[in-house]
Amino acid sequence: MQSTLANRTAEKTSLADWWKANRGLLGLLILLIAFPFLLALSEGQSIGDVLANEAGNAKFMQGLLIEVFILAIYALSYDLILGVTGLLSFGHAMFFAAGAYFTGIAFKNLGWGAGQTLLGLVVVAVVQALLFGVVLPRVKGITFALVTLGLASVFHIVVQSTEMSEWTGADVGLQGVIAPEWLNTNTARFQLYLLTLLATFLVYLIYRRFVDSPTGRVCIAIRENEGRALMLGYNTFLFKLVALVVASLTAVLAGFFHTIHQPIVSPNVASLGWTVSALLIILIGGVGTLSGALVGAAVFRLLEFFLDRWFGNAANFLLGAVYVTIVLFLPYGIVGTWRLRSLDMAKGRARLMKLLGLGKKETGD
Amino acid sequence: MENLLELSNIHTFIGQFHILEGVSLSVPKGSIIALLGRNGAGKTTTLKSILGLTPPRQGSVLFKGEPIQGRRSFDIAAKGIGFVPEHRAIFRDLSVLENLRIAERQKGDFERKEQFIFELFPDLKRLIKLPGTNLSGGQQQMLAVARALVPDNELLLIDEPSEGLAPVIIEQMMAAIQQLSAQSTVLLVEQNFVVASKLAQQYVIIEEGQSVKHGRMADLVQDKATIHRYLGAA
Numbered sequence: 274m275q276s277t278l279a280n281r282t283a284e285k286t287s288l289a290d291w292w293k294a295n296r297g298l299l300g301l302l303i304l305l306i307a308f309p310f311l312l313a314l315s316e317g318q319s320i321g322d323v324l325a326n327e328a329g330n331a332k333f334m335q336g337l338l339i340e341v342f343i344l345a346i347y348a349l350s351y352d353l354i355l356g357v358t359g360l361l362s363f364g365h366a367m368f369f370a371a372g373a374y375f376t377g378i379a380f381k382n383l384g385w386g387a388g389q390t391l392l393g394l395v396v397v398a399v400v401q402a403l404l405f406g407v408v409l410p411r412v413k414g415i416t417f418a419l420v421t422l423g424l425a426s427v428f429h430i431v432v433q434s435t436e437m438s439e440w441t442g443a444d445v446g447l448q449g450v451i452a453p454e455w456l457n458t459n460t461a462r463f464q465l466y467l468l469t470l471l472a473t474f475l476v477y478l479i480y481r482r483f484v485d486s487p488t489g490r491v492c493i494a495i496r497e498n499e500g501r502a503l504m505l506g507y508n509t510f511l512f513k514l515v516a517l518v519v520a521s522l523t524a525v526l527a528g529f530f531h532t533i534h535q536p537i538v539s540p541n542v543a544s545l546g547w548t549v550s551a552l553l554i555i556l557i558g559g560v561g562t563l564s565g566a567l568v569g570a571a572v573f574r575l576l577e578f579f580l581d582r583w584f585g586n587a588a589n590f591l592l593g594a595v596y597v598t599i600v601l602f603l604p605y606g607i608v609g610t611w612r613l614r615s616l617d618m619a620k621g622r623a624r625l626m627k628l629l630g631l632g633k634k635e636t637g638d
Numbered sequence: 639m640e641n642l643l644e645l646s647n648i649h650t651f652i653g654q655f656h657i658l659e660g661v662s663l664s665v666p667k668g669s670i671i672a673l674l675g676r677n678g679a680g681k682t683t684t685l686k687s688i689l690g691l692t693p694p695r696q697g698s699v700l701f702k703g704e705p706i707q708g709r710r711s712f713d714i715a716a717k718g719i720g721f722v723p724e725h726r727a728i729f730r731d732l733s734v735l736e737n738l739r740i741a742e743r744q745k746g747d748f749e750r751k752e753q754f755i756f757e758l759f760p761d762l763k764r765l766i767k768l769p770g771t772n773l774s775g776g777q778q779q780m781l782a783v784a785r786a787l788v789p790d791n792e793l794l795l796i797d798e799p800s801e802g803l804a805p806v807i808i809e810q811m812m813a814a815i816q817q818l819s820a821q822s823t824v825l826l827v828e829q830n831f832v833v834a835s836k837l838a839q840q841y842v843i844i845e846e847g848q849s850v851k852h853g854r855m856a857d858l859v860q861d862k863a864t865i866h867r868y869l870g871a872a
Binding site for chain 2: 490493500503507508
């Protein structure tokens, strides 16, 4: 019998093929696992020092990379709802902050263990996604963005209120959270480094699988044109809700690691600025590309760190300049532009000139 | 003859604008029926009203004898109504195969229809892995029609299939619509009267949001006065 075309083009899922397709990714994973050891060795310390949590600079760099991984997980979750499903939410910081605050409260005030806290986070994630879901069928586009901004602002105000200071530390932030021994960023840095690294890769792989699944394809269809998805017989509301729940689950995981890693959970992580950080990261990396969230998070955090180290007070100005350059010359982000293989310097220069008011008027595009 | 679809006196508003002011039409099973009229007469809105994308405020829409007005679009579509919107409404970020697969209502729909679809549109088989955005206008239109064929749709609403296509592609598209009408009933909106008159057995003319005339296409072709009055064509 003649095999159907659909069967022939169906992906083979043998391990060898998977290995082949993901060589680069696995190489990166191995490199990142080896990185603290390589850095320690290059600075005259031993592998044992890393394992014993003693290698100074290597320990510091692990801490910086943990921040990159946390940002990457957070940005991935934003890419799923904005880049893949096309929902513009200005309240995404709440997804992250609720995870961060809940983790702190569970550890500090309730005395919960990590497992119990993670289970609690699942409930938190689903509840807040459903809260966003309530307004989902009623508002679209920029209105949805403003309503979500409103919801997140309420959350931001609540965690900062003095009435909540016993739980959230009000405007000072949540301090004195003691993470379980095996996760402690001061005494078990390498474990936390490995855990956040693996979590990032796992989230990325799950997300890629999700986007390639029939459900993910419908999400892309909704981004492109919700009406067309509707008339194919899809209840688009349910798909958007699924995307929100998955993104919320991911963002609270990032918040969980954030609380463990940082000495203080500042209310800033509930602010609009924190949502903008996620937006900036995926703009840098490439909206809707998923891997762009990883690249963007690395560029975002490392650039901030190194510019600050090298240029001190001028760092913020330079950071702004770099972002403007990226938007002008890589309008599809780093990964997006790479995929298109179309770095067009002339167009970027034209945009720059126009921005500076020097260029000729663009003649229709 | 049994009517697959029956619209009685539907009134549809878009915002505050009263677009359809009483459209009635019946679509007998197993035919191609053309919806004719000038630009802005309300042809597309009629299709959208059937699907609930612009729900009618008054009147009734019966599909297989069951009222469907006021139901949600995806419920209506799932009853077996396929829509091919104007302007080649494919998903440009998805591949040809993904565009077809996404239209499955039950697992295996595509496998069952694969042969039929590729007989109608052999080009698509060759392009199966390409992203929609790389297709030409004609290929996109073929994909849009093919997508509506994946699930078992008893009724196809096709909006302006010949719009902006080269004559040779129009010929191909007409042949395809002719063939697929053996399986599904077709309600066709078509500006190009030559195309419409060759395909359809019946017609309905809409003028300023009202259905004003209907009958057999063969009679309309002879009736130059009506054609001139309502369609502006010679």
